[in-house]
Amino acid sequence: MVSPSPEVNFPVHFQNHIAWVKIPDRLSVLEAVDFKSTCHNLVLGDQVPQAIILDFSETTFIDSSGVGALVSNLKAAKNKNVELLLKNVSPQVMAVFSLTSLDQVLTFQQDEPAPHGDNSQLPVTHPSVRSVVKRSIDIVGALVGLVITAVLSIPIVIAIRFDSPGPILFGQIRCGWMGKRFRMWKFRSMVINAEELKNTIPNQAKGQIFKNDQDPRITKVGRFLRRTSLDELPQFWNVLMGEMSLVGTRPPTPDEVERYEVPQWQRLDVKPGMTGEWQVGGRSQIKDFEDIIRLDLKYQENWSLMYDLKMIVRTIAILFKKNSGAM
Template sequence: MNYPKAPEMQSFRLSIEPSIHPSTQSWLKRSIDIVGSLVGLLFLALVFIPIVIAIKLDSSGPVFYSQTRCGLSGRTFQLRKFRSMVSDAERLKSMVKNEGSKLLFKNTNDPRITKVGQFLRRTSLDELPQFWNILIGEMSLVGTRPPTLDEVEHYNDRHWKRLEVKPGLTGEWQVNGRSEIKDFEQVVNLDLRYQERWSVRYDLFLVLKTFQVVFARRGAY
């Protein structure tokens, strides 16, 4: 199948039937997502005020960072995180060296990350607002890495297969060296491997493994 570029995604969704992955039809996976997101939002409520205060005291700007991402079948949605960078991070991006390859932007010591942001990323607390995306069905607890619009504009057919499942809060990329992975094709390989291996049992395995990674403080940078 020849997938379109990002500007054509609206017509793509209306005129072409994408491949259907079994995970998108699983009522059990969706039920686990709902229960898991409710638990996650409860935890978010408990730590919300301390995180907000810490972000505000550390740097000026909004508490949340919002970015348009591509989800299942190329449908766009607003992904929200606690802000971990300076407020004008996007403007400063061109001044930061990209240590990643191709479509993956990575910098080990990105100067745009605030002190509180470093802690939030190391503990993955910056990801907590995404439990709302999961509750309303835009994401799943486990899935593929949600790409940005400018990334999708350069996708080939193989890359587009990543969007045949819902993006996840965690996944193969999260538990297999998330911070160390700097090769975009390696990310694609992990996402496609997840699709091949998927089962509800495998999802639960990846969730448990994610807890191990988080407690070891091997979050993103």
């Protein structure tokens, strides 16, 4: 479970049926839960305001939990036909909105023109995000992995072609650092209409994940690729592009993130990884979303370069064990 955050005060005052909410200098997991509660109470109260103005003039830091709370507040406001307006957003915060494409759906007002944020102004939500050594390890590992992928892809491509019709690669939209969406690549292990059939398959997992040990959508070759984790080799390209890391948290799908409670957005404070605590912890046996949250937060708490290297070694060792891969 995600531990509750301490209560944070969000001053609210009203003027002509408009609610003004003062946002503090930081909007992180410590403040995000109460930020969400404050705005939800406004739109669900007896006197619903015509608009809510969020004053970001003093805010210079926002993390994934803050983004999650803002997304939740935007949805709640739209459901009640309440305008949500962000006022005086700093370049640092605007850079995050640009990264996550929220700048395209939010409404802004500036008392004075603000310079547009760039990547150098993005927040350091976790030490691993700006680690030059970690990124160097990712690049070297990705290049080596892509060479291995090129060699192994020959028999894999032939096997997929003979097993079932459809493309060799499967691309799926996932959420990365801060919730930024990217296309994650795999060797196709399911039938081509797998996404359309998903709602017909019983979900054996709890929470915001989907698992079925006998998923009929998985092909014969696909079951072998998953058991050996060979289906994930194309993700070395995602690592090379900086969308993923060799080691990190499990990359969630957008529909999973849509159902997150605010504290659960913490898992997006680091880059998703090809491997991590969830992988070496027996991912095919993990069927409770809270267990994934616990493992992801464990990685964030214990992270170091040596921890990453140990995780890579453990992953390589586990790949040679029977039934270690995903099902």
